[in-house]
Amino acid sequence: MTNSSDTLAVAIDDKPRDFIREIIAVDIDSGRYNEIVTRFPPEPNGYLHIGHCKSMCLNFGVASEFHGRCHLRFDDTNPTKEEQEFMTAIEADVRWLGFDWGKHQYFASDNFEQLYNWAEYLITKNKAYVDDLTIEEMREYRGTLTEPGRDSPNRNRSVDENMGLFRAMRAGEFADGACVLRAKIDMASGNINLRDPVLYRIIRAHHPRTGDAWCIYPTYDYAHGQSDAIEGVTHSLCTLEFEDHRPLYDWLIENLPTPSRPRQYEFSRLNLSYTVLSKRRLTQLVLDGHVTGWDDPRMPTLAGLRRRGLPAAALRDFASRIGVTKSDSVVEMALLEHCVRDNLNKLALRRMAVLDPLKVVIENYPEGKSEELEALNNPENDADGTRMVSFGRELWIERDDFMEDPPKKFFRLAPGREVRLRYAYYLTCTEVIKDSSGNVTELRCNYDPATKSGGSPDGRKVKATLHWVSAEHAVAAEVRLYDNLFTAETPGAASGNMLDDINPDSMGILSNCQLEPALSETAIGDTVQFERQGYFAADPDSTPERPVFNRTIGLRDTWAKVQKNQG
Ligand code: ATP
Ligand code: MG
Numbered sequence: 099m100t101n102s103s104d105t106l107a108v109a110i111d112d113k114p115r116d117f118i119r120e121i122i123a124v125d126i127d128s129g130r131y132n133e134i135v136t137r138f139p140p141e142p143n144g145y146l147h148i149g150h151c152k153s154m155c156l157n158f159g160v161a162s163e164f165h166g167r168c169h170l171r172f173d174d175t176n177p178t179k180e181e182q183e184f185m186t187a188i189e190a191d192v193r194w195l196g197f198d199w200g201k202h203q204y205f206a207s208d209n210f211e212q213l214y215n216w217a218e219y220l221i222t223k224n225k226a227y228v229d230d231l232t233i234e235e236m237r238e239y240r241g242t243l244t245e246p247g248r249d250s251p252n253r254n255r256s257v258d259e260n261m262g263l264f265r266a267m268r269a270g271e272f273a274d275g276a277c278v279l280r281a282k283i284d285m286a287s288g289n290i291n292l293r294d295p296v297l298y299r300i301i302r303a304h305h306p307r308t309g310d311a312w313c314i315y316p317t318y319d320y321a322h323g324q325s326d327a328i329e330g331v332t333h334s335l336c337t338l339e340f341e342d343h344r345p346l347y348d349w350l351i352e353n354l355p356t357p358s359r360p361r362q363y364e365f366s367r368l369n370l371s372y373t374v375l376s377k378r379r380l381t382q383l384v385l386d387g388h389v390t391g392w393d394d395p396r397m398p399t400l401a402g403l404r405r406r407g408l409p410a411a412a413l414r415d416f417a418s419r420i421g422v423t424k425s426d427s428v429v430e431m432a433l434l435e436h437c438v439r440d441n442l443n444k445l446a447l448r449r450m451a452v453l454d455p456l457k458v459v460i461e462n463y464p465e466g467k468s469e470e471l472e473a474l475n476n477p478e479n480d481a482d483g484t485r486m487v488s489f490g491r492e493l494w495i496e497r498d499d500f501m502e503d504p505p506k507k508f509f510r511l512a513p514g515r516e517v518r519l520r521y522a523y524y525l526t527c528t529e530v531i532k533d534s535s536g537n538v539t540e541l542r543c544n545y546d547p548a549t550k551s552g553g554s555p556d557g558r559k560v561k562a563t564l565h566w567v568s569a570e571h572a573v574a575a576e577v578r579l580y581d582n583l584f585t586a587e588t589p590g591a592a593s594g595n596m597l598d599d600i601n602p603d604s605m606g607i608l609s610n611c612q613l614e615p616a617l618s619e620t621a622i623g624d625t626v627q628f629e630r631q632g633y634f635a636a637d638p639d640s641t642p643e644r645p646v647f648n649r650t651i652g653l654r655d656t657w658a659k660v661q662k663n664q665g
Contacts, residue, residue, distance in 0.1 A: 116365075116421055116422040116423065117365075117422070117423070117424065118156065118160065118333070118335060118363055118365060118422055119160060119163070119422075121333070121363065122134055122160055122164055122333060123164075125332070125333075126164060131332045133165075133166050133167070133332070134160065134161060134164040134165075134166030134167075134332055134333065135161070135166055135167055135168075135169070135329070135330050135331045135332045135333075136156075136157040136158075136160060136161045136166065136167075136168045136169070136331065136332070136333055136334075136335060137157065137168060137169040137170070137171045137204075137326065137329065137331050137334070138150075138153060138154050138157045138158065138168060138169070138170055138171070138192070138197075138199075139171045139172075139173045139206075139322070139325075140170075140171075140172065140173065140188050141172075141173040141174070141175075141176070141179075141180065141377075142172050142173075142174055142180045142181065142182075142184040142185045142188060142306075143176070143179040143180050143181075143184060143377060143381075144184060144377035144380060144381055144392070145184065145187050145188070145191070145377075145380070145392040145393075145397075145399040145400065145401050145402075146187075146188055146191045146192070146399060146400045146401075147375050147377070147380060147397075147398045147399045147400065148368065148370060148375065148398045148399075148400070148403065148413065148416075148434075149367055149368040149369075149370075149375040149398075150191075150400070151195060151368075151400065151413050151414075151416075151417055152367070152368040152417050152420065152422075153335070153337070154192060154195060154197055155195075155414055155417035155418065156335055156365070156417075156422055157335055158197040160333070160335075166332075167199075167200065167202055168197070168199060168202070169199055169202040169203070169204055169329055169331065170189070170192060170199035170202065170203045170204070171203075171204045171205070171206065171325060171329065172185055172188075172203075172204070172205045172206065172207075173206050173318070173321070173322065173325075174205055174206055174207045174305070174306065174307060175206050175207070175315055175316050175317070175318060175321045176301075176315065176318075177301065177303040177304060177305035177306070177315065178301060178303045180305075180306055181306060182306045185306070187392070187401060190401075191399075191400040191401060191404075194400065194404060194410055195400065195410050195413065195414065196410050196411075196414065202329075204325070204329055205307060206316075206321045206322070206325045207305060207307045207308050208307075209321070209324065209325050209328055210308060210311075210312060210316070212324070212328065213316050213320065213321060213324055214268065214314075216324065216354045216355075216356075217264065217279055217297055217298060217316075217320075218261065218264065219354065219355065220281065220297075220353065220354070221257060221260045221261050221264060221279075222257060222261070223353070224257055224282065225281060225282050225283075225353055226260065226264075226279055226280065226281050226282055226297060227252060227253055227254075227255050227260045227279070227280055227282055228252065228255065228259075228260050228263035228264055228267065228277050228278070228279055228280075229250050229252045229253075229277060229278055229279075229280050229294075230252060230276060230277035231250055231251075231252065233275070236250070239285070240285075240290065240293050241285070241290075241293065243290065246285065246286035246287075247285035247286065247290075247293040247294075248285060249285050250280075250285075250294070253282065253285075253294070263277065264279055264298075267279070267298065267300055267313075267314050268312075268313070268314050270302075270313045272300055273300070274300050274301060274302050274313075275299070275300060276300060277300070278296045278297075278298060278299050278300075279296070279297045279298035279314075280294040280295065280296055280297060281294055281295050281297055281320075281346075281349070281350070282294060283295070283346075283349060289342060289345055289346075290342075291319070291342055291343050291345065291346045292345055292346060292349065295317070295319055295320075295346055296317050297316060297317055297319075297320040298314045298315065298316055298317070298320070299314065299315060299317065300313055300314050301313065301314070301315050319343055319346055319347070319350075320350065322334075322347070323347040323350050323351055323360065323362070324350065324351075324354065324356060326360040326362075327351060327354075327356035327357060327358050327359070327360055328356070328357065330357070330358050330360075331358075331360045332358075332360060332361070333360070333361060333363060334347075334360045334361065334362045334363070335362075335363050335364075335365065336362060336363075336364055336365075337364060337365065337366065337367040338364045338365065338366050338367065338424065338426065339367075340362065340364055341364045343362075344362050344364070347362045348362075364424065365422045365423065365424060366422075366423055366424055366425055366426045366427070367426075368420065368429060369426070369427065369428040369429065370398065370428070370429050370431055370434065371428055371429070371430055371431045371587040371588070372431045372582040372583070372584050372585075372586070372587060372589070373398045373431070373582065373583060373584060373589070374398070374584070374589050374590075374596055375398060379596060380392070380397065380398075380399065383397070383583075388583075388597070388600060389402075389583070393405050395407075395578070395580055395637075395648045396580050396582075396583045396604050396605065397583070400413075404623065405623075405635070405637065405638070405648065406580065406635060406648050406650050407623075407625035407633060407634065407635025407648055407650030407651075408438050408625075408650060409438070409441050409442065409445070409625065411441050412437045412438045412440070412441035412442070413437075415437045415440070415441060416433065416434050416437040419433065419437065420433070428587070428588065431582065435651055435655070436655055438633075438650065438651050439633075439651060439653070439655050442625055442627065442633045442650070442651075443478060443627075444478050444479065445476075445479075446476070446625050446626050446627040446633055447475050447476055447482060447626045447627070448473075448474065448475060448476055448477070448626070448627045448629050449613070449614055449616060449617050449626050449627065449628060449629065450473075450487065450520065450565045450566065450567055450613075450614045450628070450629050451565075451567065451575075451577075451611060451612070451613045451614065451617060451628040451629075451631065451634070451647075452494040452495060452496050452565065452566065452567050452572075452611065452612045452613075453496065453577055453608050453611050453628075453631060454496060454497040454498065454608065454611075455494035455495070455496070455497065455567075455610065455611070455612045456494065456495055456496070456497040456499075456500060456538065456540075456541065457492065457493075457494065457539070457540045457541070457569065458492070458493045458494070458495050458525070458540070458541045458543050458566070459491065459492050459540060459541070459542055459543065460491050460492075460493070460525070460543050460544065460545050461528070461542055461543065461544060462544045462545060463490070463491040463545055464491070465491060466491075467490065467491065468488050468489060468490040468491075468568065468570060468571075469488070469489050469490075470486040470487070470488055470489070471486065471487055471488075471489050471521050471522055471550075471551070472484045472485075472486060472521065472551075473485055473486070473487045473520070473521040474521075485616055487521065487568070487614055487616075488568045488570070488571040488614075488615075489522050489523075489568055490568045490569070490570050490571070492568070492569035492570060493519075493566045493567065493568055493569055494566060494567045494568075494569055494572060494612040495511070495541075495564055495565075495566050496564065496565070496630075497538075499511055499562075499564045500512065500527070500538070500541060502530055502538065509561035509562045510562040510564060511525070511527050511541070511562070511564065512527060513527050513528075513529075513530055514526070514527065514528075515527060516546075516558070516560050517560050517561070517562045517563065517564055518549075518552050518560045518562065518563040518564070519545075519552075519563070519564055519566050520552070520563050520564065520565050520566065520629065521551065521552065522550070522551075522552065522566070523545040523546055523547065523549045523550055523552075524545065524546045524549040524552075524554060524558070524560060525543050525544070525545050525546075525564075526543060526544050526545075526546075527541050527542070527543050528542050528543055528544055529541070529542035530542075564630075565628075565629045565630050565631075567612045567613065567614050568614075569612070571614070571615050572612040572613060572614070572615070573612070573613045573614075573615050573617065573618045573645065574610060574611070574612060574613075574644065575611045575612075575613050575617070575618075575644060575645040575646065575647060576607060576608065576609050576611065576639075576644065576645075576646045576647070577607075577608040577611045577634065577646075577647045577648075577649065578605060578606070578607055578608075578637070578646065578647070578648050578649065579605065579606040579607075579608065579649045580604060580605055580648065580649055581601060581603060581604050581605075582601055582604060583600065583601055583604050584596065584599045584600060584601055585599050585600075585601045586599035611647075613645065617645060617647075618642070618645050620636040620645070620647075621636065622636050622637070622638050622640060623635065623636065624636055625650050627653075628647075630653070631649075631652070631653070632649055632650070632651055632652040632653050633649070633650040633651050633653075634647040634648060634649050634650060635647065635648050635650050
C-alpha cells in the first residue's frame with residue numbers, strides 16, 4: 099500500500115461517510131487496491147445536468163479523498179446520437195464544477211479494436227454467437243419476468259460459422275439490423291440481462307471520432323465494463339438502474355482476458371422536484387423549442403444553471419448535503435435553492451437596482467447638484483469594502499414601494515409619509531403626479547439634509563428603507579425573471595406527458611430596469627445581490643450599452659418552512 103492509513107483517516111474523517119466510501123476504505127485497508135481509480139462516464143448525447151453533478155461529486159470526490167484518480171471517459175458507443183458539440187460542452191462543464199481529470203481522458207471508442215478482438219475471443223470459446231432473428235422474434239424468444247426465454251435456433255452455430263458471420267458483419271456484408279452478436283449465457287436465467295444479451299449491432303452511422311471505420315458498434319453493457327478494465331478502474335460507480343446489469347458486467351469480466359478486475363457499485367440517481375433529469379426529455383425541450391437552448395437559464399443543465407448564476411460551490415454543497423444512498427427519492431428544489439442562497443449570501447456583492455422604476459423628484463435638493471455616498475459592498479464580508487454611489491435631485495424607486503392609499507400594514511412610501519433611502523437621507527412624499535388616466539407617473543418629495551447616511555439627529559424613526567438609483571447616473575437594463583419550468587412536482591406524473599405540466603409563465607422580461615452604474619461592470623457569469631430583490635447574474639446577451647441580468651433566485655428562503663412542515 100502506498101497510502102498510509104494515517105493520512106487517509108485525516109482525509110476522510112471530516113467528510114460525510116456513505117456506503118461507497120465505506121467500501122473503498124475497507125478495500126484500501128485490506129490492501130485489495132494500491133490506488134483507487136474511478137471514472138465519470140458521460141455519453142456525449144446531450145449536456146450534463148444536475149444529476150451528473152451528483153455523480154461527478156461522488157466519483158471525483160472519492161478519488162481525491164482517497165488519493166486516487168478519476169477518469170473522464172466519453173461513453174461514445176452509439177454514433178446515431180453523439181456529437182462533438184456535446185463533448186466540448188461536457189469538458190467545459192466538468193471543469194467549471196471544479197474537477198480535473200488531468201491526463202486521464204478516455205473514449206470508449208479508443209477501445210473498439212480491443213473490444214472487437216475480445217468478441218472474437220468469446221466466439222472461439224463458444225460463448226458468443228451471431229443471431230439473425232428479427233427484433234420481434236428476439237423479443238418473443240426472450241421470455242418475460244415470469245417466463246423463461248427459449249433458445250434461438252441460431253444458438254448452436256459452430257464456432258467457425260459464427261466467426262465467419264461476425265467477420266462479415268464487420269466487413270459490411272449485411273444490412274443494418276440484419277443480425278447481432280450475442281453472448282451465450284442462459285436463456286432461462288431469472289435475470290433477463292443474462293438471456294443472451296446483444297454485444298454488437300450493425301449501425302451505419304458516422305462516428306464523431308472513428309468516422310466510417312466501423313459499421314458494427316458494441317452495446318453499452320459490452321463496452322462499459324471492458325473499458326473500465328482497460329483503464330484500470332477499481333470502483334465503477336453507477337446508478338441503480340444498472341443493478342440488474344451487474345451479473346452481466348461480472349460475467350463479461352470473468353470470461354474475458356481483461357487486464358484488471360473492476361467492480362460495479364450502484365447508488366440512487368438524483369431526482370429533483372419541478373424539473374426533469376433525463377437527457378431524452380431535456381433533448382425534447384430543446385428540439386421542440388420549449389426553451390431557448392441547452393443553456394437556457396430554466397434548464398437543470400450545468401450550462402443553464404451557470405447562466406442562471408448558480409455558483410459551482412453551491413452545486414457541490416448541494417451534492418454533499420443530499421449524500422449517496424441506495425434509496426430512490428425526490429429531492430426538494432427548495433434544498434437546492436437554500437444552498438444557492440447560503441453561498442451567495444456570503445459571496446455576492448450588494449448593488450442597487452430598480453426593476454420597475456417610478457420617478458422621484460426631490461424638490462428641496464438643489465438643481466444640478468449631485469453627491470457621492472458611501473455604500474457597503476457586502477455586510478457579510480468586511481473585506482469587500484465599500485463603494486460610492488451617486489445621489490441627486492431625481493431618483494428612481496421601485497413602483498411597488500409606493501402606495502397612494504396604503505392599507506394598514508404597508509409601511510413604505512405614501513403621501514405625507516417619511517422613509518429612509520438606503521445609504522442616503524430621509525425622504526417625505528409631498529405630492530403625487532398622475533397622467534390623464536390616473537396612473538402615478540412621478541412623486542414630488544422633500545429630503546432632510548440632516549439625516550445623511552440614514553440616521554436622524556432628533557431620533558425620528560421611520561419604518562422602511564428603500565433602495566433607489568440616481569436617475570442622472572442610472573444605466574438602463576433588461577432583467578429576466580425565471581420560475582420553475584414545470585408546475586408539477588413530478589412533471590408528467592398525472593398524464594404521462596411532461597408537456598402537460600409545462601409552466602407557461604416560466605420566464606418574464608423586464609425591459610426598463612434602472613441600475614446603479616457599477617453594475618454595468620459585472621463580469622458575465624458573476625452573480626450579485628440587488629438589494630431587497632434577490633440574486634442576479636450578468637447574462638452573455640449583455641452589451642456595453644445594455645446589460646442583461648438573469649434573476650438567479652429571490653431572497654426568501656422557503657427551505658426552513660418546508661423542513662418544518664415535514665417535521
Ligand atoms: P440520462 O438518463 O439523463 O440520459 P444517463 O445515465 O444516460 O442519463 P450518462 O451520460 O450515461 O447519462 O451518465 C453519465 C454518468 O452520470 C453515469 O454514471 C450515470 O449513472 C450518472 N448519472 C446520470 N444521471 C444521473 C442522476 N440523475 N443522478 C446521479 N447520477 C446520474
Ligand atoms: Mg446513459
